[in-house]
Amino acid sequence: MRKSGASLESVPELIARWTAHLGLSVEAKPAPSGDEEAFPNRLSVSGPDAGWLAADRGAGLDALQFLVHEAQGEREDHKLAYLDVKGARLFRMQEVMAMGRFAAEKARELGSHTLGALSARERRWVHLVVSREEGLGTESEGVGTFKPVRVFRK
Incomplete structure (x- = not known):
């Protein structure tokens, strides 16, 4: 079993730091999905460069979410952060x-x-x-x- 790493609360700061290293200006904030069982721990990613993460069917967002999940070290849905840009995943x-x-x-x-x-x-x-x-x-x-x-x- 994997050890827990980054806490859910620390993920927004991780995202800001990692994307800054890529020259992107984004921020992540908790945002309710309306159905926490289906879409738990939604983090809305916004900022002037958030669109870059959503480009190409969200390939950048998928990659960033993968890295976040690896940093968290969890495999239980209710403990993992799920990223969304412009509400596309919520939609x-x-x-x-x-x-x-x-x-x-x-x-x-x-x-x-x-x-x-x-x-x-x-x-x-x-x-x-x-x-x-x-x-x-x-x-x-x-x-x-x-x-x-x-x-x-x-």
Whole structure:
């Protein structure tokens, strides 16, 4: 088991320091997601250079988040910091959870409904939203990083 490293409270300072070494001016502040079970410990990254992190489908933000998670040394979702720029990830969470609710409605009506390929985090959101519905289940199908999710009546 990995030892804990940087605390959640120290992450905003780490982000500011690391991005400053890259010549970027950004800051990170805690910002509620509205659903802490689905998107815990959201840190909103803003500043004149925050857009650079969001460019190329958030590749820079993904890299920075990976480094933050490594510095934290945790593997439990509720203890890790999750970065967001301009609310893009929050919007995606809301969008995927709405897709999950739609799939739940279709599964009740038709018996099952399959959503297209989703990332691991997106699949987790669908599993979470459907788990809140009585009489329905979910399963990821296939192999690989991006997989479809089937919602079905139990």
